[in-house]
Structure formats: C-alpha cells, structure tokens
Amino acid sequence: MSHTVVSLQDVGLSYSVRTGLFKRFKFNALDNVSFTISKGEIFGVLGNNGSGKSTLLKVLAGVLIPDSGSIEWLGDVTRSLLALGLGFNNQLTGRDNALISCMLNGYSKADATEKLEEIKAFSELGDFFEQPVKTYSSGMRAKLGFTTGLVLDVDILLIDEVLSVGDRTFKEKAERALLNKMKGDQTVIFVSHSAKQIARLCDRCLWLNNGKIMALGRTENVMSEYHQYTTKTLKEKDKANVA
Amino acid sequence: MNASRFISLVHTQALMKLKSQANNLVLSYLWWVLEPLLYVLLFYFVFKYVLYRGGENFLTFLMVGKISFLWFSKAVTSGANSLIENKGLLMQRDMPKAMFPLVNCQEAFYKQQIAFVVLFVVLIVNGFSASFHWLNLIPIILLQYLLTIGVAAFFSVFVTIAQDFRMVIQLFMLGLMFTSGIFWDVNLIQDPNLKDMLLLLNPLAALIQGYREVLMWQGVLEFKYMLSITCWALLAIILGTFLLTKNSNYLTRKLL
DSSP: OOOEEEEEEEEEEEEEEEOSSSOEEEEEEEEEEEEEEETTOEEEEEOOTTSSHHHHHHHHHTSSOOSEEEEEESSSOOEEEEETTOSOOTTSBHHHHHHHHHHHTTOOHHHHHHHHHHHHHHHTOGGGGGSBGGGOOHHHHHHHHHHHHHHTOOSEEEEESGGGSSOHHHHHHHHHHHHHHHHTTOEEEEEESOHHHHHHHOSEEEEEETTEEEEEEEHHHHHHHHHHHHHHHHHHHHHHHHO | OOHHHHHHHHHHHHHHHHHHHHHHSTTGGGHHHHHHHHHHHHHHHIIIIISOOOOTTHHHHHHHHHHHHHHHHHHHHHHHTHHHHTHHHHTTSOOOTTHHHHHHHHHHHHHHHHHHHHHHHHHHHTTOOOOGGGGGHHHHHHHHHHHHHHHHHHHHHHHHHOTTHHHHHHHHHHHHHHHTTSSSOGGGOSOHHHHHHHHHHOHHHHHHHHHHHHHTSOOOOOHHHHHHHHHHHHHHHHHHHHHHHHTHHHHHHHHO
16 A cells, blocks of 8 residues: 655746846746655656756755645655755865754764764765865765765655766666665655656656646656657757758 | 754854864964954054054954954854855755854854954953953853844845845945944043943944953943843844744745
C-alpha cells in the first residue's frame, strides 16, 4: 500500500522581474500543475531549460510559495533541496559547509560532527574537504552537495541536476545509493534534462514545458511522448532552416 | 528548531565567518587588534595636529566613542546585507530569515571583545584605573547588542527589497557619526533641553555618553536614557523580526 506523500493541486507561480525603472518582465514559471507522489518513489521531472523544473523543486522545498493552487503534505515531511550552486558559503571549507547543512536540517552540533566523516568518505573529496568551497570545481561542489543531502536522512530528497555533473564513477555510485535509499522510506524527486538518466532511475515522471505539464505517468509512456515531440520540433526547425 | 539549536547554529556560523575572514587576510587575526587601533590613530592625528582640537585625555575620549560606534556601524552594515549574502542557503530551504542578520551581528560582537580589550589597555596606559565601577559596562554592552541586532534586522528587509538602500545606510551612518558625540562632548551643548532631546532620540549618543561615564568619569548611568535605549532597541527588534517574518515569501522572490 503506497501512501501519498505530497499532492499538488493547480499550482501556479509567476515571476515578475524589473528590467528598467518602470519596465517589468512577467512570465509563468508554473501553470496549473497537479500531481501526486507516493512514499518511497523516485519521481522524475523532465524538461528543457526554462521549463519550470527548478521552480517546481523550490516550491516543493518550501522556499517559494505558489501564487495559486495548493500543496498538501502527509504530516511533517522533512525535505532537502540539492541544487548546483546552492547551499554553500564559498568562503567556508567543505567540512564547515557540511556541518552547517546538517545543523540547518535539525541536527545538534555533536550529531552533525559525527556525520562529517561519512560525508568526507562518500564525497571522495580527500584533502579538498578541508579547503574553502571557492577552490572547488563544479563536479566537486556537486559531490559535496549530493553527499551532504544523502546522509541527512530526510523524508524527501529533491535533486536538481546535481547528478548531471561529476565523473561517471561517482554518478554510478550516487545512483546506486539513491536506489538503496528508495528501498527504505525515502522519496526522491529528481530533476534532469537528461532523459536517459530519468529513464534509468524513475518509475514515474513528469514532463514540463513552459510551466505546463505535457505528460505525466509511467516513465516509458512519458518518454515516448517526449521523444515524439522532440523529433517533431527538430524536424520543424530543420524545415525552417532549409526554407 | 528549538531555541538552543538555534543559538548553537548562530554561534557556529558566526565563528566560521570569523575564521574564513581571517584566512582571507595576510595578517589574519592581527587585524582584529590593528583595525580599531588604526582608526583611532587616524582620528587622533587629524584632530590633534590638523584641526587643533581636543584637550586633555582627548585620545581616550575619542577612542571610547569611536570603538563603540564602529561596533554598531559595522554590525548593522554587514547585518543589513546578510540576506543577499546568504542567498545560496535561503534558496535551498525555508528557514527563519532573522537568523542571518543575527549571525553577522554575533560575529561583530565577538570581534568587538578584542576591540574592548584594546580600549581597556589604552585607558589603563593613560592613567585610568580599572575598578569594579567598570562592571557598569555590562548593561550598556547588552543594550548596544540588542540595538545592533534590531537595527540590522530592520535594515536587512530594505536592502533585500532594493539594494539601493545601501546608500541610505551609508548616509545614515555618517549622520549618526556626527550626531552621537564621538569627537565632541555632548555635555558641551549649552541648552539643557537640546541635550536631553539628543540623548533621548539618538540611542547611540546615549550609549557613548554611558561608556564615558563609566570608563572615564566614574559617573552613574542615567536611568532615563538607559530606558530610552531599551525602548529603541526593542522597537527595532520587534519591527525587524515582524517585517522579516511577515514578508518572508516576498523577500525570497526578491533574492531570486
């Protein structure tokens, strides 16, 4: 029996950015998005750049509150968002950043300190773990961010493209760890523009385009629609180029 | 998050900021001592030898005022920028925004301990003897701490909404520097009503007056002015926390 851990109903969110003294640029990042996610599931979110994927994760993380619609959680669900370039203070060392992340997730300083060796080992950062994050490559940042999120034991892990960078061996190790987590009670929501990675990891997924849901359901069904659509748009583009 | 976790988190973050800042500078921790000293030397030189002002004990007088003022201006300026500075953390999870100005003020408070030690040394070298009377500093320092975190939280709201507000803060600090009696003595104001009004309306002037009463003049703290500082501090804390909490979602979007 699977429990619904979160359900979204007609969620909409629009951004308004100031571009001049009186000029504003407004766009809908999420438009009437509704879906549910069950406990212990790895749920994928697929879409091109600017399709609203990252916004959706920020909404799920509780960082952004939608303009319309509602989100219902199954009780008190702890969440952690892993996104490239987020969650770090570049001046602090990897160790200090990991410590703060753990403490922000409700660990006491003593408990957080205990977790640090585990993070150091899994992240494969070695001596860099003691260096400021500003000295890290983007792959190293991703490793630190992913590992910190992984050891936190939150109910829902929200992963935004973190696994798209980094070397292959680490990616494989990370994917295995995610699949293991899922056997526990952890739910993972996984954002990627790599259709392959989603197909490999997720049972169900969602395809977003311009903030709207294009398809939702079992990964193979969503994927076939997605591929049809991308081949179609590619052909149209080619035609336009020839003409 | 309960209160003790929150305090431990603020303390840890403040210590880490101190450490990372020091590591960025060649002279590292030495700057904590050098900075207050250099400021005072500069002011002393300007007022004593360029503007020909100041009499006996002018250096001590100046130093008491300047060192306490620096604490306020640095903590508030850095606290006001704290939400923008911690965008990476704030975009990651929902958490109380008031934590960030507090962390920066805490960091400034730890640094201020060293500045105070420098100040005490200068006082003793200049012939002021340390006594139990100096314990009267505790309420003043506490009040200044409260005022600092309140004003920092309050300003952080506006800087997050529009970074233009940084200019306003600069101007505000300049105005405070001239009206708080740092390089002139509030007691020299002839009109007693004017003096009273200044000390009631500018909590920083009252604080600096209090520091000098305790450290230099062996005087007593006037209850009226301590009460007015308390009111200003509480007003700023309540208003700052209220605005940060109430507009939390709006501020997050401003950070995007």
